[in-house]
Amino acid sequence: MQVPILRMNDVLIVTLGEDITDEEAISIKHDILVRIKETECEGLLIDISVVDLIDSFMGRVLNEIAEMARLMGSRTAITGMSPQVAITMVELGLKLEGVYTALTVERGFEWLKNQKTGA
Amino acid sequence: MQETIQILSEADAIVARQRGREIARTLGFSIVDQTRIAISISELARNIILYAGTGEVLITDLVAGYDDIGIEVIAADNGPGISDLNLALVDGYSTSNGLGMGLPGTKRLMDEFSIDTTPGVGTRITIRKWLHSRHF
Ligand SMILES: Nc1ncnc2c1ncn2[C@@H]1O[C@H](COP(=O)(O)OP(=O)(O)OP(=O)(O)O)[C@@H](O)[C@H]1O
Ligand SMILES: [Mg+2]
Numbered sequence: 001m002q003v004p005i006l007r008m009n010d011v012l013i014v015t016l017g018e019d020i021t022d023e024e025a026i027s028i029k030h031d032i033l034v035r036i037k038e039t040e041c042e043g044l045l046i047d048i049s050v051v052d053l054i055d056s057f058m059g060r061v062l063n064e065i066a067e068m069a070r071l072m073g074s075r076t077a078i079t080g081m082s083p084q085v086a087i088t089m090v091e092l093g094l095k096l097e098g099v100y101t102a103l104t105v106e107r108g109f110e111w112l113k114n115q116k117t118g119a
Numbered sequence: 120m121q122e123t124i125q126i127l128s129e130a131d132a133i134v135a136r137q138r139g140r141e142i143a144r145t146l147g148f149s150i151v152d153q154t155r156i157a158i159s160i161s162e163l164a165r166n167i168i169l170y171a172g173t174g175e176v177l178i179t180d181l182v183a184g185y186d187d188i189g190i191e192v193i194a195a196d197n198g199p200g201i202s203d204l205n206l207a208l209v210d211g212y213s214t215s216n217g218l219g220m221g222l223p224g225t226k227r228l229m230d231e232f233s234i235d236t237t238p239g240v241g242t243r244i245t246i247r248k249w250l251h252s253r254h255f
Contacts, residue, residue: 019137022129053136053154055161056220057129084154092158092224093210 003028005035011043011112012036012074013105018050025061032065036074043112044069047105049080059094066099075100075115077108121179126196132164135176142178143190147250155228156190156248162221163194163244169215171198171242181247189230189249200238207234 003024006013012035014028032044046062048054054062066076077100089096102108122142124135140157148156160176167174174196181189201207208226213219222244226232231247 019133021133052140053158053161055136055158055165056218056224057161057165060218084151087151088154088158088228091155091227092162093220093227094218094224 003031005031007035007039007041008109009113010041011045011109012039012041013045013047013109015047015049016051018052020051020058022057025058029061029065029068033068033072036069036072042074043109043115044074044076045079045105045108045112046076047079047108048085049082049105051082051085054085054089054094056092056094059089059092059096062099063095063097066097070098075112077102077112079103079105079108121177124176124178126164126167126174126176126194129165129168132161132168135164135178136160139176139178139190139192142180143248146180146188146190148190148248152248156192159225159228159246160192160194162225163192163246166221167194167196167198169217171196174198174241181249183249187249187251189247191245191247193243193245195241195243197241200240200242201234201236202238204234204236 069076079102100111102111122138124138136157139160140153143153143156164176177193179191181191206212208223210223211219229246230249233245236242
């Protein structure tokens with residue numbers, strides 16, 4: 001399943017599906033980096049509202065995406081984490097580093113826009 | 120009810136965790152507990168693939184005491200075994216450059232956790248979650 005990467009102003013928006021496979025996760029990582037290069041977007045928003053869990057593999061992939069995007073000059077916001085995902089991630093001991101997290105896509109988007117203008 | 124899922128690749132880890140979640144939901148577990156169970160299955164199944172190559176996950180429902188029910192998951196393989204169990208349960212300890220969170224994290228997520236492992240023979244990890252109370 002191909003995950004669409006949308007572009008809105010200077011932000012790339014990716015919505016992760018409910019139960020993505022490892023291969024999908026790895027190809028999303030690759031596609032995002034290619035799109036950052038192509039579009040020169042300085043913001044990346046990953047919406048995980050329908051993601052049903054983040055295990056150590058998915059946590060690692062998200063951290064890698066954020067770190068690689070950062071190296072390329074792009075900031076990452078992760079939005080929409082559900083309570084059960086947050087609870088189980090913390091209990092498992094996973095951390096998301098170098099990412100801004102927000103409740104909604106709108107807030108994540110606002111933050112990325114403000115980073116850009118320095119507001 | 121018992122269900123066995125052969126773990127041969129990462130895709131089977133996802134199948135196993137989806138089945139675990141479904142069974143947990145059927146038994147009446149909350150969405151948070153369903154997620155705790157699913158993530159634990161995911162971690163154990165991933166360890167099977169990574170360290171043993173193949174193995175299986177057995178999911179069983181449990182009845183205990185007066186009116187409690189639970190879910191039991193056994194992750195078993197005939198892989199290399201774990202040579203130092205105490206170390207394997209320390210946060211951050213990994214022989215594969217991983218985060219070393221799988222086993223200690225699973226222990227925190229579940230009510231019961233036990234490992235039976237013999238170097239050169241294999242590993243069998245049993246985890247349980249109870250609907251109402253904790254039985255130790
Ligand atoms: N089924 C198994 N067979 C053999 N060794 C295992 C098995 N499961 C775990 N181990 C050993 O225990 C260590 C700790 O496992 P744990 O799942 O906690 O961390 P990890 O797999 O190294 O990293 P992470 O799960 O965070 O990606 C592993 O590095 C490995 O040495
Ligand atoms: Mg592991």
